[in-house]
Amino acid sequence: MSAAIQPATEAFDQWAAAQLDTVEQALSAWVPEQAPAGLGQVMRYGVLDGGKRLRALLVLAAAEAVAPGVASVRVAALRAACAVELIHAYSLVHDDMPCMDNDVLRRGKPTVHVQYGEAMAMLAGDAMQALAFEVLTPESGPDAQALPPALQARLCARLARASGYVGMAGGQAIDLTSIGKPLDEATLRDMHRRKTGALLQASVLMGAECGLPPAGAWAGLSEYGAAIGLAFQVVDDILDVTHSAQSLGKTAGKDADAGKPTYVSVLGMDGARRQARELHVQAHAALERTGLPHHETLAWLADRVVQRDN
Amino acid sequence: MSAAIQPATEAFDQWAAAQLDTVEQALSAWVPEQAPAGLGQVMRYGVLDGGKRLRALLVLAAAEAVAPGVASVRVAALRAACAVELIHAYSLVHDDMPCMDNDVLRRGKPTVHVQYGEAMAMLAGDAMQALAFEVLTPESGPDAQALPPALQARLCARLARASGYVGMAGGQAIDLTSIGKPLDEATLRDMHRRKTGALLQASVLMGAECGLPPAGAWAGLSEYGAAIGLAFQVVDDILDVTHSAQSLGKTAGKDADAGKPTYVSVLGMDGARRQARELHVQAHAALERTGLPHHETLAWLADRVVQRDN
Numbered sequence: 001m002s003a004a005i006q007p008a009t010e011a012f013d014q015w016a017a018a019q020l021d022t023v024e025q026a027l028s029a030w031v032p033e034q035a036p037a038g039l040g041q042v043m044r045y046g047v048l049d050g051g052k053r054l055r056a057l058l059v060l061a062a063a064e065a066v067a068p069g070v071a072s073v074r075v076a077a078l079r080a081a082c083a084v085e086l087i088h089a090y091s092l093v094h095d096d097m098p099c100m101d102n103d104v105l106r107r108g109k110p111t112v113h114v115q116y117g118e119a120m121a122m123l124a125g126d127a128m129q130a131l132a133f134e135v136l137t138p139e140s141g142p143d144a145q146a147l148p149p150a151l152q153a154r155l156c157a158r159l160a161r162a163s164g165y166v167g168m169a170g171g172q173a174i175d176l177t178s179i180g181k182p183l184d185e186a187t188l189r190d191m192h193r194r195k196t197g198a199l200l201q202a203s204v205l206m207g208a209e210c211g212l213p214p215a216g217a218w219a220g221l222s223e224y225g226a227a228i229g230l231a232f233q234v235v236d237d238i239l240d241v242t243h244s245a246q247s248l249g250k251t252a253g254k255d256a257d258a259g260k261p262t263y264v265s266v267l268g269m270d271g272a273r274r275q276a277r278e279l280h281v282q283a284h285a286a287l288e289r290t291g292l293p294h295h296e297t298l299a300w301l302a303d304r305v306v307q308r309d310n
Numbered sequence: 311m312s313a314a315i316q317p318a319t320e321a322f323d324q325w326a327a328a329q330l331d332t333v334e335q336a337l338s339a340w341v342p343e344q345a346p347a348g349l350g351q352v353m354r355y356g357v358l359d360g361g362k363r364l365r366a367l368l369v370l371a372a373a374e375a376v377a378p379g380v381a382s383v384r385v386a387a388l389r390a391a392c393a394v395e396l397i398h399a400y401s402l403v404h405d406d407m408p409c410m411d412n413d414v415l416r417r418g419k420p421t422v423h424v425q426y427g428e429a430m431a432m433l434a435g436d437a438m439q440a441l442a443f444e445v446l447t448p449e450s451g452p453d454a455q456a457l458p459p460a461l462q463a464r465l466c467a468r469l470a471r472a473s474g475y476v477g478m479a480g481g482q483a484i485d486l487t488s489i490g491k492p493l494d495e496a497t498l499r500d501m502h503r504r505k506t507g508a509l510l511q512a513s514v515l516m517g518a519e520c521g522l523p524p525a526g527a528w529a530g531l532s533e534y535g536a537a538i539g540l541a542f543q544v545v546d547d548i549l550d551v552t553h554s555a556q557s558l559g560k561t562a563g564k565d566a567d568a569g570k571p572t573y574v575s576v577l578g579m580d581g582a583r584r585q586a587r588e589l590h591v592q593a594h595a596a597l598e599r600t601g602l603p604h605h606e607t608l609a610w611l612a613d614r615v616v617q618r619d620n
Contacts, residue, residue, distance in 0.1 A: 035475040036504065039483035043475065094436060099428035118409035119486050122432065123479055126404060129439050130474030137467035153462035157447035164440030165345040165353065169433055173349035176429050194346065 012300045016057060023056045024048065026082050030135055035127070038116075042124040043131070046112045047089045054232070054305070055088055055203040056081035061297040062207030062221065068294045075146035076210040080155055083132040084203050087163045090128035091199075093121055095172070132159060154209050162202035171195025180259040188266050189230065196236075197229030204228075204298075213292070220290035224283050224298065228305050231279035235306060237262035238272050243309065280306045322610045326367060333366045334358065336392050340445055345437070348426075352434040353441070356422045357399045364542070364615070365398055365513040366391035371607040372517025372531065378604045385456035386520040390465055393442040394513050397473045400438035401509075403431055405482070442469060464519050472512030481505025490569040498576050499540065506546075507539030514538075514608070523602070530600035534593050534608065538615050541589035545616060547572035548582050553619065590616045 031047050032040040063077035096103040096111040097118060104114050113121035136155045138144040147155075161167060171194030178191065204225035205218075213221065241264050263272040283302040287295045341357050342350040373387035406413040406421040407428060414424050423431035446465045448454040457465075471477060481504030488501065514535035515528075523531065551574050573582040593612040597605045 032475055035483070036480040036500075037483035037487040039475055039480055090436075094432055097432070099432060120483070122404055122407070122409060123482055123486070126401075126435075126439065127475040127479035129436065130470050130479065133443050133466050133470035134474055137463055137470060139467055149460035149463040152466070153447055153459040156443050156462070156466045157449055160440050160443035160447060164444055165342055165349055165437040169437035169440065170346040170349055172433055173345070173347035173430070176433070177347040190346075 009300070012297065015297060019057055019060050020053055022078065023053055023060075023081055023085065024050075026078055027085065030082060031086075031128075031131065039120070039124060039127060042112060042116045042120045043128055045115060046093045046121075046124055047086060047128060049107070050085060050089060051107050052308075052310075053081075053085060054301070055084040055200060057301055058200065058203035058225075058228075058298075059084055059207035059210075061301055062204045063210045064207075065290075065292045065295045065298050066208050066211030066213040066217070070211065072146040073211045075143055076151060077207050079135050079138070079143065079147060080206040080210055081203075083135045083155070083159055084199060084206065086128050086132035086135065087159065087168070088199060090125040090132075091163075091168060091172075093125040093128070097121060100172075100176070129163070151209060155206055158202050158206050158209065162198040167194050167198030167202070168196075171198070175260065178261055181261070183261040183266060185266055188261055188263065192230060192233040193226070196233050197226060200229035200232060201225030213290075217290040217292055220286045220288070220292075223286035223289070224302070227279045227283035227286060228302050231276055231283065231302075232305050234263045234272055234276045234279065235308065237264050238269070238276065239308075239310065240264075241269065276306055319610075322607065325607060329367055329370050330363055332388065333363055333370075333391055333395065334360075336388055337395065340392060341396075341438075341441065349430070349434060349437060352422060352426045352430045353438055355425060356403045356431075356434055357396060357438060359417070360395060360399060361417050362618075362620075363391075363395060364611070365394045365510060367611055368510065368513035368535075368538075368608075369394055369517035369520075371611055372514045373520045374517075375600075375602045375605045375608050376518050376521030376523040376527070380521065382456040383521045385453055386461060386465075387517050389445050389448070389453065389457060390516040390520055391513075393445045393465070393469055394509065394516065396438045396442035396445065397469065397478070398509060400435040400442075401473075401478060401482075403435040403438070407431060410482075410486070439473070461519065465516055468512050468516050468519065472508040477504050477508030477512070478506075481508070485570065488571055491571070493571040493576060495576055498571055498573065502540060502543040503536070506543045507536060510539035510542055511535030523600075527600040527602055530596045530598070530602075533596035533599070534612070537589045537593035537596060538612050541586055541593065541612075542615050544573045544582055544586045544589065545618065547574050548579070548586065549618075549620065550574075551579065586616055 027047055031043050033044065034040055035043065059081035060077050063073050067073040092106060093112045095101050096106055097113050103111055105111065112124060116124070133156055136159065137152050138147055163169065171191050174187070174191040175195055183191070201222065204221055208217070208221050240262065263275060267275060280302060284299060287299055287302070337357055341353050343354065344350055345353065369391040370387050373383050377383040402416060403422045405411050406416055407423050413421055415421065422434060426434070443466055446469065447462045448457055473479065481501050484497070484501040485505055493501070511532065514531055518527070518531050550572065573585060577585060590612060594609060597609055597612070
C-alpha cells in the first residue's frame with residue numbers, strides 16, 4: 001500500500017503563500033535593520049527572502065491542526081516559526097563558509113561570506129542563533145500574553161536540543177568526519193535524523209506545543225515529524241543528482257563531488273526513491289494516529305516534501 | 311573619593327575556589343563526552359579548564375546576595391552560571407578563528423581551531439551556544455523544580471539579548487569594522503558595553519533573577535554590572551600593554567598590533583587607569599544602592615576585576 005501523491009490543491013497553495021507573507025513580514029520586523037556596524041544588514045541578507053520556509057509552514061500547520069483558528073495560538077506559532085527559520089538560516093550561513101562546504105551560491109545569490117566576508121558571516125550566524133531564543137521569549141506586550149512563560153520555556157527547550165549537539169550540530173559533525181568514507185545506511189540515517197531531521201521534527205512539535213494538543217496526539221506528531229524529516233533529506237539527495245544548479249538555486253552535484261555519502265550513493269537511485277515513498281506512507285499513517293481531526297495541511301506538506309523539485 | 315582596593319581575604323578566595331570546583335564539575339557533566347563524531351571532545355576542550363570563570367562567580371555571588379543560603383536558588387544559579395560560561399566560551403572559540411582574531415594561544419593552550427580544525431571549531435562553538443539554552447531549560451528532575459518555567463523563560467530572555475546583536479555579537483561587529491580607524495571614547499565605550507559588558511552585566515542580573523530580589527534592588531544591580539563590565543575591559547586593555555604572553559596565557563600586545571583601538575590608545579595609560587578607578591568606585595556605590603545586606607562577595611569581585619594581573 002502506498003500513499004498516493006495528491007496534486008497540490010489551490011487552497012493549500014493559497015494557504016502557504018499567505019503564511020510565507022506573514023513569516024517574511026515578521027522576520028523583517030525582528031531581524032534588526034539598525035544593529036551595530038552593519039551586522040543587521042548581514043543578518044537580513046542571510047535570513048530574509050528565504051525560499052520555501054518548510055520549517056515555518058510545519059510549525060504553523062501543526063499549531064493549526066492542534067488548535068484551529070485560535071488567535072493567541074497563532075501568535076505564539078508565528079514566533080516559533082520565525083525562531084526555527086532563524087536557526088535554519090544561521091546553519092546555512094555557517095555551512096556555506098570556506099572551512100565547511102565552501103559554497104558560493106545559495107538561493108540563487110552569493111552566499112553571505114562571499115557578499116560580506118567570513119568574519120561578518122560567522123558573527124551574523126551567531127547573532128541569528130541568539131535572536132531565535134530572543135524571539136521565543138517576548139517580555140512584554142500582547143505577544144508576551146500569547147506566550148505564557150511555561151510555553152516560552154518549553155519552546156526554548158525544544159529548539160536548543162534540536163539545534164545542538166544531540167541534533168543539528170551533532171549531525172553536521174558526523175557529516176564533516178564522514179567525507180570520503182563509506183557509510184552504512186544506519187549511520188547515514190543517524191546523521192540525517194540529527195542534521196536536518198531534528199529541526200524539521202522540532203518544527204512540528206513546537207507548533208503543536210503552542211496549541212496544547214491532547215496527550216494522545218504527541219506520539220503520532222513526533223513520528224510524522226521524524227518521517228518527513230528523513231524524507232526531506234532523501235529527496236534532497238535525489239535532487240542533487242537529477243537537477244541542475246539553476247532549478248535548485250544552489251550548486252548541484254556538490255555532495256557527490258565532495259565525496260559525501262548520500263542516500264543515492266548508499267542505496268542507489270531506485271533504493272533512494274523507494275525509501276522516500278516509504279517515509280511518505282509512514283508520515284500519513286502517523287498523522288492518522290494523532291487522532292487530530294484537522295491535519296489536512298500537515299498531510300499536504302508531507303506530499304510537498306516528497307513531490308518538490310527544488 | 312576613591313574606593314580603596316582591599317587585599318583579597320582568605321575567606322573570599324576559599325569561596326571562589328569552591329565555586330570554581332562546582333562550576334567545573336557541572337560543566338563537565340553537561341558538556342557531553344559522547345556527542346557524535348568527536349564533537350563532545352571539541353566542546354569540552356573549548357569549555358572546560360576555563361580560567362577565571364568571572365562570569366560564573368558573578369552569577370553565583372549575585373544569587374547569594376539576593377537569597378543567601380537558599381538551596382533551590384543555588385541550584386538555579388549554578389545552571390545560569392554554566393550557561394553564561396558556555397556563551398563566553400563559544401565566543402572565544404569563534405573569536406580566535408583565522409577569519410576573526412586569528413589567535414593560536416588561549417589559556418596557555420593551542421586554540422580550538424589549531425587543535426581540531428576550523429570546521430570543528432565553528433561547529434563546537436555553535437553547539438555550545440545551543441547548549442547554554444539547554445542548560446537553562448531542564449525538563450525534569452530536581453533541577454526542573456528549582457527552575458520553574460517562569461524563571462527558565464526569564465533567564466533565556468536575558469541570555470539571548472546579552473549575547474545577540476544588541477549585546478556581544480553587536481559589539482564584536484563594531485570591533486571588526488573599527489580596526490585601523492580612530493574611535494572616540496564614546497564609540498569605544500559603546501563597543502565594549504556590548505562586546506564584553508553586556509554578558510558580564512547579564513551574569514549579575516541572571517544570578518539575581520534566580521533569587522527574586524526586591525524590586526528596589528534591580529537598578530543598583532544593573533549599574534554594578536555595567537560598571538564592572540566596562541572596568542573589566544579597561545583593565546584588559548591595560549594588561550594587554552603591560553604584561554607578557556606568559557602571565558596572560560594568551561598572545562599579548564595583540565590588539566595594538568592589529569591596529570585595534572583600545573582604552574590605552576584612546577585615553578593614554580594614565581587616562582585608562584583613572585577610568586578603571588572611577589568605574590571601581592561606581593560599582594561599589596551601586597552595590598550600596600541595592601540595599602541588599604549581603605553584597606560582600608559582589609564587592610570583592612569588583613575589587614578583583616580591577617586588581618587582577620591576568
